[in-house]
Amino acid sequence: MRRTRVFPWYVAAAEVAVAAVVVVLDLLVPTLVILGLAGLSSLARRSGPAALGFTRMARPGRMAVQVLALTAGWALVQLGLVMPVVERLTGATQDVSDFAIVEGDPAVLGGLLLLTWTIAAVGEETAYRGYLFTRARECLGLAGAVIVPSVLFGLAHTEQGVVGVVLTTLDALALTWLRLHYRTLWAAVLGHGFNNTIGLVTFFLVGPVGALW
Template sequence: MMGGLDRENIWKLISIVELLIAGTVIVLDLFIPTIIILGIIAISLLIRKEKLQTLGFRKNSSWLNMVITILVLVVVWTLLHLSIFMPVLNHLTGTTQDLSAFENLKGNFNQLLFFLVLTWTLAAFGEEIVYRGYLQKRIQGLFEDTRTGIILAVGISSLLFGLAHTEQGTIGVILTFLDAIFFSLIKIHYENNLWAAIIAHGASNTIGLLGFFFLGPVYGLW
C-alpha cells in the first residue's frame, strides 16, 4: 500500500517538474516553445509508456455534426471578437493588437498558403497537443481530475497560451487567453475530445487569415 502511494507521489512530482519546465519555456519564449514542448511530451509519454491518444484524441459518433457545429460556434466567436472584445480593449488601452506579422498577407496568395499550412500544423495541431492536451492532462492529474483540477487546468494552460503570444502586444495576449478558454470549453463539451479543439483552433485561424488576405488586418468593427 505504502509502495503504491510512493509511486503515485513520484509521478505527481515528475508532473510538477514537467509543468515547471514547460511553463519556463513558454514564459521565456525559448526558440519555438511549441516545438520544444512537443519534444518534452514525447519523452513524458515514453517514460510513462503512454500513447499520444491519452492526451485526448477520441472517436466521435458523428464527425460531420461536430465539425459543422464547431464551425458555426467559431464564426459566432469571431464576430464577438470583432464586435465586442477587440473594440473594448482598443478603447481601454488606447492601442490595438499587434498584427504586423500579417501586414503583407493582403492579396498575397503564396503567403496565404504558407500561413494556412502553418496554422493547421504547428498552431492547430501542435499547440492543441501542448496546451489543451498535455498541459491540461498533467495539471488535472495532480488534482485527481476533480472540478478544481479542471478549472485550474483550463485557467493555467490558457494563461500560458496567452503569454505565448506576447509578440501581439497586451491585447493579443488577452484575446488569445480568451481563445484558449473557448477552445477548452469546446473540448470539454465534446467529452474532452482534443480533435474538437484542434478543429476550432484551425477554423478560427483560417477565418482570420482569409480576412487578412481579402481585407488586411482588422482591429474591430468600431
Template sequence: MAGSRSSTWRIVAAGEVLLAGVAVALDLWMPTLVLLGLASVSLLVRRQRPRTLGLIAPAGRRWWPLEILGFAVAWTLLTIGVTIPVLEHLSGTRQDVSQFAVVQGNVGLLALLLAFTWTLAAIGEEVAYRGFLVTRLRELIGGDRAGAAATVVAAAVAALLFGWAHTEQGLIGVVTTCIDALFFTWLRFRYRSLWAAVLAHGFNNTIGLVAYFFVGPVYGLW
C-alpha cells in the first residue's frame, strides 16, 4: 500500500516538474511566479507545510547568517575574478548586464531593486527553484529514499532551468546563473535549510547592485 502511494506521488511530481519546465522554457508570464503558484497548489494537495521545501532554520548554527555572508562575498569574488573572465575568453562574448547601467548613481532605483531582489529574486526564486523544483525532482528520481545521486541530478536539472530563465543576460549570463544555482543548492543541503540559499542569493545580488550603483555595469576583472 505504501509503495502504491509513493508511486502515485512520483507520478504527480512528474506532472509538476513538466509544468514547471514548460513555464520556464516558454517564459510564460513570469516563470518564478508560475512556479510559486505550482508550489502552493502542490503543498495544498499534499497537505504539507512549507518546511517540506526546506523552509526551516539551520539547527545548531548560531552565527550562520554571517557564514552565509562570507560565502556570498567569496563567491562574488570568484565569479568576477575567475568564472566570468574564463567564460568570456573561451566564448569570445560578454555577459550582458547593460540593463543595470541605469542603476549608477540612482538611489531611488537602487532601493527599489534591493527590495525586489530580496523578495521575488532571493525568496521567490529560491522557493521556486531550490525549494519546490529540486524537491519534486528528487522525489521523481529517487522516490521516498532519494539519495545523493538523485540530489545531484535534481540540482543539475533545476540549475539548467534557472539559467534558461536568465537568457536576457546572454550566453555568459546563462552559464554563470546555472553555476550560481548549483552554489545555492549546495548551501541549501549543507545547512539543511532553504534559508541559507535565500540569504546567499540576496547577499550576492545586493553586492552586485551596490557595485552597479557606484561604478556601473561590472564585468570580468581581466
C-alpha cells in the first residue's frame, strides 16, 4: 500500500494561489481547471478522494433529509433577509437572466438538473469545499480554509452581478459549515444539489423570484 506523500505548507499555498488566479482571471472554465489541479495534486500526494473529504456517510438517508431541511431554510433566509439587505446597500439586483431558458420548459429543466447534480454539486464541491478547502487549511488554518475558497466561489459567479457574488459567497460559507458539521464532503454536495434544485424548479414554475421585501 502506497504511503501518502506530505508536502510543505508553501506547496499548498502555491496551489491555492494558482487556483485564485484561475478564478479571478476567469481562465477557461475555472471549476474544470481547478478539478484538473486537484487531480494532479492528488496524484503527486498519492492520496484519494477521502483526503478531500469524501468520507463514508453514517446514516446517509437521515443526513439527506436534514440537509434538505437546512437548505430550504437557508433559501428562505437568503430571500427574506440577506438579498433585501444586499440589494438596498448596493442598489443592484441579482442577475439570473442565464436561467430564463428554464421557465416553463421541462426539457431544459431536466437537462439543468442533470448538470446541477454532476458538474455543479459534485464538481464544484470537489473543487472548492474539497480540494481548495484542504489545501487552504494546510497553509492558512481553518479560518483561511473557510474564507478563501468561499470568496473564490463567489467570484466565480460574477455573471450574476455584485448581489449574486455576495449571495454565492454566503452560500459557500453555509456549504462549508455542512462539510464541517457532518464531517463529510457529501453533505456539501447534497446541500449544493438541493439548493440549485429548489432554485431551478422555482424558476421553472413561476420565473425569477426576487427579494421578499
